[in-house]
Amino acid sequence: MDSHRENVKNVSAAVRHFYKTKEKFRIFHGSTNSTRPHNHDKIVDTSALSKIIKIDTQKQTILVEPNVPMDRLVEETLKYGLVPPVVMEFPGITVGGGYAGTSGESSSFKHGFFNCTINYVEMVLANGDVVICSDTEKPDLFHGAAGAVGSLGVTTLVEIQLKAAKKFVETTYHPISSMSEAIEKIERVTLDHDLDYVDGILFSKDCGAIITGHLTDNPRLDAPVQCFSAAKDPWFYLHVKDIITKRVGPVTEAIPLAEYLFRYDRGGFWVGAFAFKYFKMPFNSFTRWLLDDFLHTRMMYTALHASGQSKNFIVQDLALPYSTAEQFVDYTENMFGIYPLWLCPLRQSPLPTMHPHSQREIEADGKKLKPLLNIGLWGQGPTSYDESTKVNRDLEQKLKELGGMKWLYAHTYYSEEEFWDLFNREWYDSLREKYDATSLPSVYEKVKVHVDAMKLDGKSSFWRSLLSTWPINGFYGIKKAVDSGSYLEARKSAWRSIVIKTDIDDKDPSGTVR
Secondary structure: OHHHHHHHHHHHHHHHHHHHOOOOOEEEOOOOOOOOOOOOOOEEEOOOOOOEEEEEOOOOEEEEOOOOEHHHHHHHHHOOOEEOOOOOOOOOOEHHHHHHOOOOOOOHHHHOOHHHHEEEEEEEOOOOOEEEEEOOOOHHHHHHOOOOOOOOOEEEEEEEEOEEOOOEEEEEEEEEOOHHHHHHHHHHHOOOOOOOEEEEEEEEOOEEEEEEEEEEOOOOOOOOEOOOOOOOOOOHHHHHHHHHHHOOOOEEEEEEHHHHHOOOOOOOOOOOHHHHHHOOOOOOHHHHHHOHHHHOHHHHHHHHHHHOHHHHEEEEEEEEEHHHHHHHHHHHHHHOOOOOEEEEEEOOOOOOOOOOOOOOOEOOOOOOEOOEEEEEEEEEOOOOHHHHHHHHHHHHHHHHHOOOEEOOOOOEOOOHHHHHHHOOHHHHHHHHHHOOOOOOOOHHHHHEOOHHHHHHHHOOOHHHHHHOOOOHHHHHHHHHHHHHOHHHHHHOOOOOOOOOOOOOOOOOOOOEEO
């Protein structure tokens, strides 16, 4: 913990400096899965906070610094037969990003967003003070900072709950032939307490699959083992599509636990397929094998930012009430024509919150909010700034009309008034005042796309114009991704070969290891 304390002391000093000079700053984590444009002025560097501090097998908790990514987290916990209840599907997403952002995955119908599995957070406030917040200590800050994209303080340490791991996720693909059938199926299976994971893929208006999974050491004897991490393995979404088009009725497989957790890494769900289209290359098993190093999410996000192509994509997660989700899919088909779509049921967080939420539907007790259905809309959009702005604005208006909300990791075009119509500004501003956070950029300032500035940036110089030209921008993005060494993170992934233990012998009497 000595190095941790020293690093936190440095972060605290840097933050206090900006507080005294009344300058707003941004945090450099060392990596990002956001598609928002970057601003590199006035930075506090927290990239050194990337260590696993302690795992306690008796209490089933792990104490980590915020820049620990999901794959390193899972590798550590699986050594002791444990796993976080909610694991983000992309290996490079960090613990701190999961807390400060909105992270809902296929286990979130059961456990809620990632922050719901956190016991406490150490945070540097905007005045430089270091505090602990939890359900019992500064609970308003603990819940308010979740999803507030770092606008209330700088996360420096996180204790995460763990649960018993199993060797496999027995995974069943249930074919569906319409969005209404998908919603009905999701509503039904999420009531099954034996299930640990539920999500879905809609390949077209009349073809899709709802995917259910439960943890087990002993999968069905007729369930073949399937992996997705090696270059020779299929991409998960292509595998699902192949199964439901060639077989009749539900099909079950046994997927090793870590392979399941990171099943969407290769291809970044399906966004990686657009790289082949961009470079006018064949898209087949051989080319995917040949270019595998470039097709893991760490590499793709690095290349996406460097190339400037993120502005030409619709990359949005959108949470809606079940009752309006089908209308929304009809809208996206007509407006964007983007398929596949990802479907993921989410347990709502208590209000007020900066997470997506809706009060349209209440459970029978008259208090608890009904679940939402997240729809992942990821695909090519307009290439012009004006048209891109227009369709994104239209998307935001339709979402509001249907009682839905977008996640804040992506491009946000709301006016400030429109934005705060969606969230409880009085509550948020009171937290900013109480914890001296007004010197930090507000959540709106951090997520708002400045369209005019982006237009000028694209025309600012000959070299910028050149770097926005096909295929130069694509090759530039690849170069920067290779320079980053991101592909080495995927190559060294130990989770592929970890044998999950059911009995932990290498611990001290307290259950604490490391």
